[in-house]
Amino acid sequence: MPEYPDLEVYADALRPRLQGTPLQAVRALDPFVVRTVDPPLSALVGQTPISVRRLGKRLAIGTDGDLWLVVHLMVLGRLHFRAGPDPKVPKTALVALTNANGALWLTEAGSKRRASVHLVRGEAGLLPHLRGGLEVMTASLTEFAQALRCKRRTLKRALCDPTVLAAIGNAYSDEILHTAGLSPLQLTTNLDDAEMHRLFGAAQATLTLWRNRLHTEAGGGFPEHVTAFRPDMAVHGRYRQPCPVCAAPVQRIVYADNECNYCARCQTGGRLLADRALSQLLKDSWPRTLDDV
Numbered sequence: 001m002p003e004y005p006d007l008e009v010y011a012d013a014l015r016p017r018l019q020g021t022p023l024q025a026v027r028a029l030d031p032f033v034v035r036t037v038d039p040p041l042s043a044l045v046g047q048t049p050i051s052v053r054r055l056g057k058r059l060a061i062g063t064d065g066d067l068w069l070v071v072h073l074m075v076l077g078r079l080h081f082r083a084g085p086d087p088k089v090p091k092t093a094l095v096a097l098t099n100a101n102g103a104l105w106l107t108e109a110g111s112k113r114r115a116s117v118h119l120v121r122g123e124a125g126l127l128p129h130l131r132g133g134l135e136v137m138t139a140s141l142t143e144f145a146q147a148l149r150c151k152r153r154t155l156k157r158a159l160c161d162p163t164v165l166a167a168i169g170n171a172y173s174d175e176i177l178h179t180a181g182l183s184p185l186q187l188t189t190n191l192d193d194a195e196m197h198r199l200f201g202a203a204q205a206t207l208t209l210w211r212n213r214l215h216t217e218a219g220g221g222f223p224e225h226v227t228a229f230r231p232d233m234a235v236h237g238r239y240r241q242p243c244p245v246c247a248a249p250v251q252r253i254v255y256a257d258n259e260c261n262y263c264a265r266c267q268t269g270g271r272l273l274a275d276r277a278l279s280q281l282l283k284d285s286w287p288r289t290l291d292d293v
Ligand SMILES: [Zn+2]
Pocket: 243, 244, 245, 246, 247, 248, 263, 264, 265, 266, 267
């Protein structure tokens, strides 16, 4: 699922392409994606976008008529933009907006329609789309610590919870925990003040690093290569590959249809975290430390 760095780069790319230029056409090519009926999408035609905001993991485009188009990409939704007068929009587009600069459209890989578009009136209409999570980049250490400590659970779960922190998910939580040198299974209530300080610093540093990297990669163009798996990530999606800090093989915990990646040497003092399904299967033969592997 696109997280803070990807969504910020999307928002920065949308502003110059949409703001100040009236919308000429708005089409729902797959009506199921549009989850609201009033106002209709056609109400956007002739209106001028004046604001593009990120609301947690959603993007909201606001117009001079105080309508807000809220786009939630979920896991596989992606945005695309092609410049020029009346550019060709591919058949895979679910929703498409056209203005004098070009066309913006939404796609979603796979057959499950999980990405969504809502059209709402005014700021009040945005409220149901706010999950309440703290914005890490503008939060203080005290606010961050309060948000994390309000419930006892693992750091991995707390970091990914949209009601605790905004716009962080599976990919960047792995990277943040690696930078902080903390175990994904450590409990939020067991962090001492020094560890909390380290986690906060790691969260801000990781999100800033990746926002800047993705900006550089887009190079003023529209970000067309949004993915949760990047070869220069430290641990996320890099199971068995060497940790860039200590060269130990990256480990994983598999749960549901997700996995959490970490470095045992950098994050858990060399201890391997039991992958529940696998460790039950192997019982006593499950290696307990990196040296047993
Ligand atoms: Zn390491």
